[in-house]
Amino acid sequence: MVNQKIEKIINEQINAEMYSSYLYLAMSSYCANLGLAGFANWLKIQAKEELSHADFMFNYLIERNGRVVLDTIEKPPLDWKNVIDIFEETFKHEQYISSRINNILTVALEENDHATASFFKWFIDEQVEEEATAADVLSKLKLTKAEGAALFFMDQELAKRVYVQPMLK
DSSP, X not given: OOOHHHHHHHHHHHXXXXXXXXXXXXXHHHHHXXXXXXXXXXXXXXXXXXXXXXXXXXXXXXXXXXXXXXXXXXXXXXXXXXXXXXXXXXXXHHHHHHHHHHHHHHHHHHTTOHXXXXXXXXXXXXXXXXXXXXXXXHXXXXXXXXXXXXXXHHHHXXXXXXXXXXXXX
16 A cells, blocks of 8 residues: 555656646647647657556556545646747756656655555656657757758658557566
């Protein structure tokens, strides 16, 4: 059984993951409206991944006889200056989510909850990948100034991303 402190912090993370999904869907819509279908695709898949993370945590709390308490999801922004701005925000957001996940692991260890610590190890590793991927796209956008043929080719490349349901180890 999960204690109340752990239950609360995981419920807060479920909400943060749902907001992440909402944020990336808003970004996807923005890119689609610009005619950048590849960027829109990449961000929509990112939204699906974040939703799957929330689902993993939801199921984990149920499995540990915890109670899932869903909260209001904040409305995400609707507009950005450009795709560089989007990926700067994406990178910062992934760093924020990493700090939240790291905190959950810290609290789990403080509470001597090794099951939760073990469960969140996967998310720690996942966040390394999430940050690296966002940083890579951002770096390329900045290098090319997100203009002309370079933007077109990046859009084509990001269009190739396919959603694969994440698997917990």
